[in-house]
Amino acid sequence: MLGVMLGALLVGAWFLGSDSALTPPPPAVTTSTLNSGPESGAVTVSDQGSGPTVTIDAITVPPPGVWIAVREMDGNNLGNVLGAVRVGGPRTNVSVPLLRATEPGRSYAVELYRDDNNGAFDPALNSVYVDFDTGTRVVAYFKTVN
Numbered sequence: 007m008l009g010v011m012l013g014a015l016l017v018g019a020w021f022l023g024s025d026s027a028l029t030p031p032p033p034a035v036t037t038s039t040l041n042s043g044p045e046s047g048a049v050t051v052s053d054q055g056s057g058p059t060v061t062i063d064a065i066t067v068p069p070p071g072v073w074i075a076v077r078e079m080d081g082n083n084l085g086n087v088l089g090a091v092r093v094g095g096p097r098t099n100v101s102v103p104l105l106r107a108t109e110p111g112r113s114y115a116v117e118l119y120r121d122d123n124n125g126a127f128d129p130a131l132n133s134v135y136v137d138f139d140t141g142t143r144v145v146a147y148f149k150t151v152n
Contacts, residue, residue, distance in 0.1 A: 048137055048144045049074070051116045056108040056150040060089070062100040062116060069095040072135050073119040073127045076102050084115055084145070090127040108150050118144040 050063040060076045071094035078085040089104035108114055118135035119127070134143040 048135070049116055049118055049146045051146045051148045053149045053151050055152045056110045056112075058104055058107045060102045060104065060108065060114070060116070060148075062102060064096075064098045065093055065100060065118075066096050067093075067118065067135065070121070071095050073121060073132055074100060074102055075117050075119055075127065075129065076104060076108075077115045077117055078108075079113040079115060079147075084117065087129055088114075090119075092121065092125075092127070110150050110152050113147060113149050116146045116148070 048067050049065050051060070052063055054061060062074055065072070065074060071092065073090050073092050075090040076088045078088055088106055088108070089102050091100065091102045093100055102116075119129065119132040120135050122128075122131050122133070124131075136142065137144050
């Protein structure tokens with residue numbers, strides 16, 4: 007009888023130990039938001055006039071380089087990619103031609119991607135470039151001023 011009671015006590019403790027109230031919640035899913043995370047020095051872009059191209063002030067990543075993608079903002083989230091260009095290493099004054107021009111008074115972002123070695127940009131296939139100092143992906147924000 008003592009064995010049955012001890013067994014019941016152990017089973018009860020096991021069930022209480024697996025109570026969901028005692029289990030920590032799963033990690034929250036995060037999305038890209040305007041000015042989230044530490045700034046990276048890997049890309050610099052200034053506010054600029056609207057138009058069919060975006061000028062990147064400086065890119066400081068080492069060879070073999072990255073894809074520079076210009077994205078529109080959807081509220082505080084990254085939206086559609088408007089254009090991308092591949093650079094092989096550090097450069098200044100990089101012009102990114104766009105499929106659709108930027109509009110006056112709007113916010114945009116520049117995001118860096120690694121190349122998957124096929125020579126074509128595809129945000130679904132190319133991985134996001136991560137700054138090893140900050141541990142976050144490299145995104146710089148800018149606005150159109152006219």
